[in-house]
Amino acid sequence: SYMHPETVPAGETFITEGDAVNTGFMVLLLDGEVLVENITVSRTKPVTVTVLGPGSLIGEMGLLDTGPRSASCTASTDIQCAVLTRDALESLIEEQPAMGAKFLLAVSARIAERYRETQKKLVLFARLAATMQQELDRQT
Template sequence: MAESPKSVAFWRSFPIFEEFTPALIEEVRGLAQQRKWTAGAVIFQRGDPGDYMILVASGRIKLSLITPQGRELTLRHMEEGALLGEMAVIDGEPRSADATASVATEGYVVSKADFSAFLARNPAAMQAVMRFLCRRLRETNEQLETLALYDLDSRVARFFLLTMRQILGEEPPEEAVLKIGLSQSEIASVVGASRPKINRAILSLEEKGAIERKGASILLRTRKLRAVAEPDED
């Protein structure tokens, strides 16, 4: 990150801490332990105890599940500024997915025991974390509502745009070739449709020039995907 790990701005770049005062940031910084993971390292697996959260400072962490058919289902990629495992340190539930370092990754770890004690002695921090979790819940509700309002072509286009943002950042390039790593059946489970309908939607996006399949990879054209994703916008 551009900001020093010692700066207040660095810690506030993680959404869970964005309302924290400098004094609270200083206390959190004292709880965090720096960690490094090599590319391919398994950080945790589904079912493991959720006894710490991770703040990603650089690199990329893949969250995934193994389907009943033995295929890996990639849920998302967590990059610089991302936070994972925060729910586990609050509700005590085990990990709900596998986490693997896609590339060499650095970050900070805060244990459940330390963070719980920190919140117990800092009511202002507890309230800020509650507001953060409420925002996350509202965002999820809005995403589900939005999904119901768009036709299938738009939903699949939005899925591809979201994947680009997760991998390439909030402002992806005009074109990118990515290996999505999901079958049509798995995409269908994400956007809420049957596999045959997903196949037709992908063909439709190809006909519109928004995507182009290249073997195991796919060329994504950002502007044309946005035009399909938001058909009512000028």
């Protein structure tokens, strides 16, 4: 098998935002909940971005592009997960190209879905900012 099972205890942060070293793995959450937090939004205190449950992919962007982690992930309950390392992904692609391609398509679809959601939020925030500016302009 290309993935290996792992248990992470509640309260443990297993991915840290900005970490550019430990990017060589992703996690498929099998059981439990993970709190995803981002500090770049407020610059000082972590902001909860989302809570993920079973079936969620975590850390796939870092696995694919080796870039720094974009958020911190902490087990809010004990979690059971399956871990895929970059080496294992490369072995999968080499040994079973069709399966590797299907896996990469599935991961790409998840990333595209999140990108679309982010775009919608940006449009909403832009409208909100414009409305707030109009209100401020009226008061001056």
